[in-house]
Amino acid sequence: MVPSEIPRESLTTSASLPEGNTSANGTEANSSNVDKSNGQTQTKEANGANGANGTKEAAMVAEVAEVAKNEKLSGAEMKKRAKAEKAARRAQEKQAPPPAALVVKKIDGGEEAAKKGSTTAGPTTPGVKTQHKRTGSTNTTHHRPMVSRPAQSQAAPPAAQPKKESKRVALFGHLYGQPRRTTIAGAGKDVHPAVLALGLQMSNYVICGSSARCVATLLVFKRVIESYITPPQNSLPRHLASHLSPQIDYLVSCRPLSVSMGNAIRWLKVEISDVDPDTPEQSAKHDLCDAIDNFIRERITVANQVIALSAAEKVQDGDVILTFAKSSIVQQTLVEAHRRRTKFRVIVIDSRPLFEGKHLARALADLGLEVQYSLIHAIGHAVKDATKVFLGAHAMMSNGRLYSRVGTAIVAMMAKEADLPVIVCCESVKFTDKVALDSIVTNEVAPPDELTIAGENTTSLSKWGDTPNLQLLNLMYDVTPPEYINMVVTEYGSQPPSSVPVVHRLSTNS
Template identity: 45%
Template sequence: MVGLQYLSGDISGGNARCIAMLQAFQDAIKDYAVPPEKTLVRDLTAKISSYVSFLIECRPLSISMGNAIRFLKSRITKLPPTLSESESKTSLQSDIEHFINEKIILANKVIVNHAVTKIRDGDVLLTYGSSSAVEMILLHAHELGKQFRVVVVDSRPRLQGKVLLRRLVEKGLSCTYTHVNAVSYIMHEVTRVFLGASSVLSNGTVYSGVGTACVAMVAHVYHVPVIVCCEAYKFHERVQLDSICSNELGDPDVISKVPGREDVNLLDAWANTENLQLLNLMYDATPSDYVSMIVTDYGMIPPTSVPVVVREYSREQVWM
């Protein structure tokens, strides 16, 4: 069910996808029974791997989901052999609940408290797409009575910024909405850029929704600080210099159409056209040079300090 919701787009966003997956694992563990002549550790690990394979068939895993899966498998392998089956299952369900509450929910609250100190009265804050962490920061700053304006930059084909815009306007925030092609025009008004991230890699590269790198580079040219908000569980030891060697491909048909413009149909039969391919990338990589600060649940750090967080987070998971 969760995999099909990933496929249809009903569940999207790094945190939402990870929480839904972990809760599905909780339910699976609750219903699990060790087969005769098999051990819980080996058989349950194989079961989890089969569930992961199904999720990958529906949609490739995000880096944060991969980290959560590694955490769960490590907890399974570390189960004391003296525990009964029911005690082992209860322990794993508790570990998953602890991960969701501490590494995702509480981490977001810590990030909000850090990031909101960077918002001052009179600021014009720009964000791209729709990030749950950035949304929480903007709403909290508004609740504190800070006077600022938000510029929501969006792009086809997903137009995720519309969802964020609707929520902010409903809460009474002053907003401007534009598409990414106008980002260089609007940037001269902006005082700070707040961006979400799918992952932060070991060399400080920010892996996020396609278009993020473009926004960060334009901000850099205009000398506008770029603040990336990302939970530590999304950090990864991998090093990546571009977004081509590892990415997720979206449906090519969606970029051949313009919503609400049926007269724009020049690419309707593109699949029958020889030597033509449509490329719909889901993510891009923003070099660390274009990032001023990364706000995490470990505090506010420069991109050069990412390897320290990766090391400390890994050590923390080993001893949990």
């Protein structure tokens, strides 16, 4: 029995109607069957493909209608053809390899596989449109699949830059600070011009000794006070101390403060705080300047004279005095002994990089003294001829240890081995209540380039910064144990090293 033909108008109408609405004349039943079949197929496909929506059913209806239009098939034949196409399409999808770019997303607790850019099509039939697969997302425009890039993980990482070798000695790492200032660039606007000049002089060792730096600092602060004007709504005792702070900070950036400088600055701040706020400004400034002059005269100038007179008495005829580097108070002692017409000669031991002993040897030779000059590596030979050792001091610590120019400790040790008396000349302004056990915890690190020999000829250390595993350490001071010291001569008399705390309390009235 030949199936009845389906009118062209019915098929066309059913293709254009929305889903679930078909025309009459038998087409409604066929379309309903197709819709039901498509619905069942779509349900199965949705379960397998994670939520395909109803738009696919409309596409199937349109496809079947188009096939019926061209080939005039019956409803049963169209249903069979649709099932065959679906089966072939599923078989092809199972056999096809998975796409390269696959992203798994979690949506409402589930995982969704999104394929990018490729669609799998079944066997094509003449006159049948290709059907595109869609994901189950209701809003596909806002969920773009993220494509994995395996090529990036396989790419070689960029070559790491070689780490610059540190030229700081780790054991003394706590002593390194900001590089020493050698110019006035970056100085604050509140820094006095006299302070700027003094900082550069100390940084370049034009003013080097502890006593010389202390006197120069007090004289500069005297000029700062003279040019100081108290701002409105302020008082001199309160504002002047804060005005001195940038001056002190600049000096510290050029070179760390010595112990005598620290003691002098603390004394000056106490004097400023003791000024009566009701005192006129000019009178208060005049009193402070007079106090600075008295401090320099009593604590340094007169103290040096007293120490020189006392220590010169210990120089006798025929003595060979050994000294290290250059100390202003030791120089005054030797000059005073020579003025007394005592017959003696001097051995000056010196060391790099400052060679301070050259200035002492030249000054003594100009006075007519017999002077022998040698570097510290010859100390073992020099102590054989010496009879006494005179040493200067940067500071005397509370535990009786001598804090002085680096190399002093080896000189004192060699003198002790040779049974020579070691006499230290030191003003009380250099005494401190601090304790030093070694030269590691407290010290000053100078620029290491000072150790390289400057000259036209190229030396082995000219490019030491580029030499691997090479570090230079330029320490300024060392610590001498009290066992190597026989006497400390101060303006209060000759004392053993154990009496340093007592002298310090007497000098500070504490």
